[in-house]
Amino acid sequence: xxxxxxxxxxxxxxxxVSQIMAQIRKRIEEKQKAGIYTEEGIAELAExxxxxxxxxxxxxxxxxxxxxxxDHSWNINPGYVISTHRSGIxxxxxxxxxxxxxxxxxxxxxxxISRQAQINQYFVHLIHNLVREITRLQIxxxxxxxxxxxxxREKDITERRLKTLEQMVxxxxxxxx
Amino acid sequence: xxxxCIVQRYGDQIVGGAxxxxxxxxxxxxxxxxxxxxxxxxxxxxxxxxxxxxGIEQVGPCTVRRFPVSRPRPPDFDDLxxxxxxxxxxxxxxxxxxxxxxxxxxSLVEHLANRPDIDAFIFFSYRYWITCNGVERAxxxxxxxxxxxxxxxxxxxxxxxxxxxxxxxxFNSIEEKExxxxxxxxxxxxxxxxxxxxxxxxxxxxTRLVDRYDLDAPYMVYIGRIERxxxxxxxxxQYLKCADNNHELPQLVLIGKQHIPxxxxxxxxxxxILPEDLKLAVLQNALFLIMPSxxxxxxxxxxxxxxxxxxxxxxxxxxxLRGQCLRSQGGLYYRNYDQFAExxxxxxxxxxxxxxxxxxxxxxYQRNYSWDVILNKYSILIGRIGDxxxxx
Numbered sequence: 001x002x003x004x005x006x007x008x009x010x011x012x013x014x015x016x017v018s019q020i021m022a023q024i025r026k027r028i029e030e031k032q033k034a035g036i037y038t039e040e041g042i043a044e045l046a047e048x049x050x051x052x053x054x055x056x057x058x059x060x061x062x063x064x065x066x067x068x069x070x071d072h073s074w075n076i077n078p079g080y081v082i083s084t085h086r087s088g089i090x091x092x093x094x095x096x097x098x099x100x101x102x103x104x105x106x107x108x109x110x111x112x113i114s115r116q117a118q119i120n121q122y123f124v125h126l127i128h129n130l131v132r133e134i135t136r137l138q139i140x141x142x143x144x145x146x147x148x149x150x151x152x153r154e155k156d157i158t159e160r161r162l163k164t165l166e167q168m169v170x171x172x173x174x175x176x177x
Numbered sequence: 178x179x180x181x182c183i184v185q186r187y188g189d190q191i192v193g194g195a196x197x198x199x200x201x202x203x204x205x206x207x208x209x210x211x212x213x214x215x216x217x218x219x220x221x222x223x224x225x226x227x228x229x230x231x232g233i234e235q236v237g238p239c240t241v242r243r244f245p246v247s248r249p250r251p252p253d254f255d256d257l258x259x260x261x262x263x264x265x266x267x268x269x270x271x272x273x274x275x276x277x278x279x280x281x282x283x284s285l286v287e288h289l290a291n292r293p294d295i296d297a298f299i300f301f302s303y304r305y306w307i308t309c310n311g312v313e314r315a316x317x318x319x320x321x322x323x324x325x326x327x328x329x330x331x332x333x334x335x336x337x338x339x340x341x342x343x344x345x346x347x348f349n350s351i352e353e354k355e356x357x358x359x360x361x362x363x364x365x366x367x368x369x370x371x372x373x374x375x376x377x378x379x380x381x382x383x384t385r386l387v388d389r390y391d392l393d394a395p396y397m398v399y400i401g402r403i404e405r406x407x408x409x410x411x412x413x414x415q416y417l418k419c420a421d422n423n424h425e426l427p428q429l430v431l432i433g434k435q436h437i438p439x440x441x442x443x444x445x446x447x448x449x450i451l452p453e454d455l456k457l458a459v460l461q462n463a464l465f466l467i468m469p470s471x472x473x474x475x476x477x478x479x480x481x482x483x484x485x486x487x488x489x490x491x492x493x494x495x496x497x498l499r500g501q502c503l504r505s506q507g508g509l510y511y512r513n514y515d516q517f518a519e520x521x522x523x524x525x526x527x528x529x530x531x532x533x534x535x536x537x538x539x540x541x542y543q544r545n546y547s548w549d550v551i552l553n554k555y556s557i558l559i560g561r562i563g564d565x566x567x568x569x
Contacts, residue, residue: 038514
């Protein structure tokens with residue numbers, strides 16, 4: 001970052017943290033308006049979109065938080081805690097019975113659950129990356145549209161100047177005769 | 178007056194925010210009152226294994242009475258915690274979680290009922306089994322120091338009772354009070370915003386450290402456990418990204434126990450755990466302190482920086498840290514990478530800004546966290562308990 005880029009952050013004799021932060025936010029906004037996004041800026045924008053999609057779909061907020069976390073805690077897992085809402089001797093018997101049965105069930109279910117977990121992980125990874133890539137493409141697209149508009153405006157101006165110059169040349173030639 | 182402080186672990190060698198908070202307050206109160214510490218025999222908060230001998234010992238100016246933990250933390254605790262914290266758990270399951278979380282020391286809680294001589298019981302950290310059951314037992318003699326962070330545990334019903342039953346609450350910050358109010362639905366929370374002061378440790382001679390730790394170039398410093406939950410992985414990633422774009426960026430110095438791998442980079446220096454005086458010397462000579470944690474109820478290291486007139490740069494996604502910066506005018510904050518990069522460059526380049534922020538932080542520390550102020554507020558809480566009991 002060059003020295004000159006910091007000229008517009010004003011720091012008075014008395015420091016006002018809110019004001020400095022407002023200036024920093026404004027600088028970032030201006031950069032983004034000009035289409036200058038960092039990788040992290042794109043990632044944040046993509047994440048905001050994913051959250052918006054999830055809100056539209058009315059997903060449970062706890063699950064959504066897990067979906068967005070960097071670990072894979074949202075995924076299905078063959079391991080689970082055996083417990084019961086009951087209490088006393090009845091609870092102990094139920095938990096004991098469940099613990100005895102579990103190894104036999106897991107003999108058949110673990111393989112399926114493990115494969116499904118991998119597929120889930122792949123799809124989540126794929127979707128997150130797709131949203132990010134679409135966001136990046138949309139930003140690039142906006143930048144290109146903006147540049148094309150600018151080029152068209154410059155072309156119009158150049159054409160008008162050309163016409164004017166041509167008319168001037170014609171006028172001078174006529175005048176010369 | 179006779180005061181008892183209840184905390185999950187206690188001792189000079191015990192590292193932990195709430196434990197240190199308790200020790201600092203207890204040692205200062207001991208100059209004015211008779212202070213006893215009621216704690217467990219455990220030193221490890223993950224296992225609660227009984228390591229220290231049961232019974233009475235003297236630690237500094239305080240009498241410490243240790244009680245055994247009857248049940249260690251179960252091996253499947255993490256699974257249980259995940260279930261409880263990430264779903265709508267039944268009351269029974271929440272109770273199971275609280276007991277498993279521990280430290281499960283029924284003899285300590287029973288002991289409270291046998292101490293009519295104690296005028297006030299001060300409980301540290303709301304999330305432990307001994308606090309939840311102890312506050313109920315101590316009733317109108319209880320003062321709770323919640324040390325609450327904005328995590329999922331605060332929303333569990335099983336904890337809400339502790340805030341309702343506490344006679345007085347010593348909050349660490351206004352944000353902590355608001356968080357507890359939001360989580361519990363309680364509009365009136367009795368107590369004061371107090372926080373904690375700092376120990377009197379003079380920093381070591383910095384010139385002796387320069388060669389030893391290769392600190393001759395300007396640097397920013399992080400102090401605390403170097404782990405993911407403290408935001409350190411994110412900090413290192415953001416810092417390296419900044420360093421790629423700016424080769425003149427000062428070094429990042431990390432002090433604390435390392436729990437995550439840190440990339441081998443010429444600009445990042447991990448000094449490990451340092452004695453208090455060396456740690457303070459490194460902080461005093463830093464350009465600024467950086468605190469990337471999202472979950473803090475106070476952050477004593479922030480106060481430490483301000484006491485030394487050092488400015489701070491904090492994670493603005495943590496309400497408490499952002500609030501402290503705005504109230505003190507002693508630091509800047511960031512909420513995403515773009516802001517991180519801008520704030521980082523501003524803090525590194527602008528000497529006058531750093532100086533002014535540091536001075537503001539120092540004044541804020543003196544106004545709110547000097548021991549006179551802290552102890553005066555504790556006296557107010559203890560006095561209220563006495564008044565209430567006298568009225569009855």
